[in-house]
Amino acid sequence: MKPSSYYAPQGGHPDQTQLLTDRAVFTDAYAVLPKGTMRDIVTSFLPHWNDTRLWVIARPMSGFAETFSQYIMEVSPGGGSTRPEDDPTAQGVMFVVEGGFTLTIAGESHKMLPGGYAYLPAGVAWKLNNDSGAITRFHWIRKRYDAVEGLDHPGPLVLNEHDIAPTVMPDTNGVWATTRFVDPSDLRHDMHVTIVTLQPGGVIPFLETHVMEHGLYVLEGKAVYRLNQDWVEVEAGDYMWLRAFCPQACYAGGPGPFRYLLYKDVNRHMKLG
Template structure:
């Protein structure tokens, strides 16, 4: 089991004495959903899931981010689903934050622990259950798969944060690295889900401005993050949602590593259908 700790939603409700103002923002270019607003009254129940609720952090929105949905999921002991995915055209990535759920994928059982990463190809036969004594939490990213003529669909991936050596970025003295669960040159994949790590003082030293949409769930630490024209303070458990071309940069400002789970759409021509085309099926 990983020795790391991964942030998960606090749930519950704050006391009446707590101040109302928080860091939540929604703009035409980005959204920040702080962990402090991930409370009981904003959860969703999901069809065919038992003893389960989800904070839906992102969903396709025309004119904003259109390629993916992202959830923080809580599964109580005895909970889970035999029919987790309603759309056979949708692929998934799971990252376990807390607890020990069990994944069944194409008839094979896989015990998961905090730090486990799973890529589930579209159309897979999969189930997830929590037979442990503790509540399980995981991030769930869903995206309609975009097949390409002449390329086979990718197979499933089951990995772990501790089993993949982070790949340092060039010219950064090792303070900025990415944990890659799949080969970035494998064009069968149309999305990448990675863990990005900054050591204290590490930076993205330029304003990234690019076509990929992002979901960033902060697993650990704190940082100042540039989002469009603003610098915002983010910390473990926060979620950032970026539309295409939103400028972004980062300065790891805490005493320990700053780590986040990163989604981006990759390896495909942009759709020429306004409104996202097939990706609206999410």
């Protein structure tokens, strides 16, 4: 199945006639960043990145979500970095939503296009060059790698969702599926980034309540999401940031598929103290 589109923020700035009322909310259990909050005024820059700006849509916060950060990167033609990551303990996942670039990992180059996924192991040298001639936008999710004695570190991965058959969830008649880039039984990995697809009318039919932290970026479509005790309407371009144990479920609203990029932390003991 090929998606019809991936939403990517364009920035800009609203004029003075726009109403202030919007859907943005921050609670002690979840946050919703509607697409309209991703304006020029909240972009940032990174050291050693050229012709690049970014929206930081999640960062570790004590007492909220502590395991990961998530950026939406915007790299202009000719931009990129030969020193992109300054933390040798940080692993990363990229997912391309617009444009393209050349990603070089440990000396091997890969052409990245929309739908492209890359896993970047901690401590492995990589660089990025936007040689496409157009602006590129991609998600970059970072987490400190939690090494385990006796387990090898995972190696780099470069894939594209177009080449992966989604896994249909049991007892859903095909309306709920997950595109997995990493084998869930591979315990070398301590985070998963997947794509969840719900067809119109499809539901997550129970309140998921679990230890994993989540970042959910809506790539396509719309839905009504249950977050803690609230029902929240979301659409393509919105971001949901969920603390551990925040109850969650949803109804997909149609008329097309509802799809989101999902982060969660997995496969490790809980730290005691």
